[in-house]
Amino acid sequence: MSDKPSYLGLLNAIAVNEARAHQYLQVWIDKTTDPEVEAVLRTVAWREGEHGMSFAKRVNELGFELRDRDDLDLADRLAVAGSDRSDLEKMEYFGQDRLDEVLGAFDNIFKDHTIDIRTGELLGRYVAEEFDTARLLRCCYEQLKARQDEKPSPSKAQGRPVAADATSGELAALNDKVDALCRAVEELRQIVCAQSMPTKAS
Numbered sequence: 001m002s003d004k005p006s007y008l009g010l011l012n013a014i015a016v017n018e019a020r021a022h023q024y025l026q027v028w029i030d031k032t033t034d035p036e037v038e039a040v041l042r043t044v045a046w047r048e049g050e051h052g053m054s055f056a057k058r059v060n061e062l063g064f065e066l067r068d069r070d071d072l073d074l075a076d077r078l079a080v081a082g083s084d085r086s087d088l089e090k091m092e093y094f095g096q097d098r099l100d101e102v103l104g105a106f107d108n109i110f111k112d113h114t115i116d117i118r119t120g121e122l123l124g125r126y127v128a129e130e131f132d133t134a135r136l137l138r139c140c141y142e143q144l145k146a147r148q149d150e151k152p153s154p155s156k157a158q159g160r161p162v163a164a165d166a167t168s169g170e171l172a173a174l175n176d177k178v179d180a181l182c183r184a185v186e187e188l189r190q191i192v193c194a195q196s197m198p199t200k201a202s
């Protein structure tokens, strides 16, 4: 029987994904001019960074080494995080307005009854923090959205029909949402499938 824990790939996937999120959130923090958004992003960024380090540390403690991945579109994410898009658009791009919907994939983590106590503690705290992060981000998103909805659009302000503007704007927003959903699904697929990922013993 292999000495490799069945959940090693899961730990590796979480470590890599969380560390990447910490990176692009830092870039976004440097760019935003909204102190409320900055405060939320800082809380989330510290959590993500700590998760990345803690899970990498746990992989090491179990006698293995982290396997990095180059398939997570980090360059694209860094570019969007540092772009002139609004905070609201960035939240939609990163799927942060509905993280709690996709985090349901974590409901099955503890179906693996071989998870050791230390790793179980770490996973339990991690999942609870991720759901809290989802609540924080959704709340921040809804505030930004409400603020945006209060502003009259340029067309409305000038008394012109808004149908054409609304259509292109809605299409762009829908496009971003579909992209974000695809990325979220892909990340979760990687996490769910991660247990079969071969991991090199140190």
Ligand SMILES: [Fe+2]
Binding pocket: 018, 021, 048, 130
């Ligand atoms: Fe996370």
